[in-house]
Amino acid sequence: SKHDLVRACLLERNDARHLTSFAAALSNPLPLTFRIRQSTTPSQHANLKQALHEYTDIVDALPFGNIYQAKSSSISKATLKTVSPQLKQMLLRTSTDGSVARQELGSTLPVLALSAGNWLLRRKPRVLDMCASPGSKLLQTLEIIGGGSGSSAAGRIIANDVNPSRLQTLKEAVQRSGMDNTDRVRYTNFDASQFPVPTKTEKFFDAIICDVPCSGDGTIRKDSSILSNWKPDIANDLHSLQVRILVRAIQLLRVGGVVSYSTCSLNPVEDEAVVAAALTRFCSAR
Structure with missing residues (x-):
């Protein structure tokens, strides 16, 4: 069964006690x-x-x-x-x-990390959200860089999504947010892995949010059907796209900038292996 397959894959790297506690955690709903x-x-x-x-x-x-x-x-x-x-x-x-x-706790962490490192607090930072829909990280970033009462950064953010329908939904969510600085968001509709590389130095980005398409196997607490439909091929098939998006993100950074890479997956194929593959490409190009 699918459950036996998941169990076997997890047991390859973890002991039974860890698996039991992990399964117990997944059986609890997400707290408010x-x-x-x-x-x-x-x-x-x-x-x-x-x-x-x-x-x-x-x-x-x-x-x-x-x-x-x-x-x-x-x-x-x-x-x-x-x-x-x-x-x-x-x-x-x-x-x-x-x-x-x-906003779920896990969803807040990429932007909190960028903020803690002061990459969002530079003077007029340029920020790119490569796969911005549904928009929680975009709005969280806008609070920090948008020049509102709680911020001195006054930057701008480009919200990109490859899907026109999701992009329209994102625009509507931003307008419904009640925030008064939504004019600092510009929307684009590119394949993130082919986002245009700027020709001018000042158009590169200080910070990039790279929350890529993924299997979502870390969201089982919210959607149990993910466990029923899980198979190793899902992550394996997504890996190359995730690497291409992260590589393009690195190419879009200005010197001293930073990428926050994240997924909703627990699978190392979609996480550590993607980061390692992207870094290897740049190291081998030296």
């Missing part, structure tokens, strides 16, 4: 996670923190990124209405006005 947008004013931020203090029995403030997460995985987006109708209404209101973003 949200964050206060960095583009909020100081007074908005203070008011939100004070309001959320009333719900410390439900959510914890994480020590980074203004992120809040439910204390139990049983408290999810689906169950929140039953657990706390008041918090549910508050999150609906603040999501609509643009002061709070619903």
Whole structure:
């Protein structure tokens, strides 16, 4: 069966105890996670923190990124209405006005890493999101570089997606975000692996978000059908595309710039092996 195949592949690299705890983690739903947008004013931020203090029995403030997460995985987006109708209404209101973003913890990490390294805080940074749909990382980046009240960076971001329909959905999501600096986003519709290399030095990028198409086998907690449909060929077939996109990202960087490479996969074929293959190409070209 598919489950036996997954088990056999995991046991090649892990012991049975690790596999048991891993399977237990995957069986739990994703806990409710949200964050206060960095583009909020100081007074908005203070008011939100004070309001959320009333719900410390439900959510914890994480020590980074203004992120809040439910204390139990049983408290999810689906169950929140039953657990706390008041918090549910508050999150609906603040999501609509643009002061709070619903975003899974793992999704926030690439942009948090770029921000922590100050690559998004340079003067007027140029940023590229190569596979931008559905847009959570794009909006997270815009909060930092968009020149709003919580930022001094005032940069610009290009949001690219190969699929015109997804790109249109992305545009609509940005407009619905409630943020007032969406004019700093420009949209393009290229195959990320063939994104045009600039002819002028000043058009290269300070930071690139490279969240590539993947098998999504790290999202089983959200979509159990991924496990039912899993097979090794999925990752193997995606590997070459992922390498091509990452190689092009590196080619688009200005000197001193950085790429954040990420997937929704746990498979080394889509992660470490892609990074190794891309770096090998540049090292061998010296």
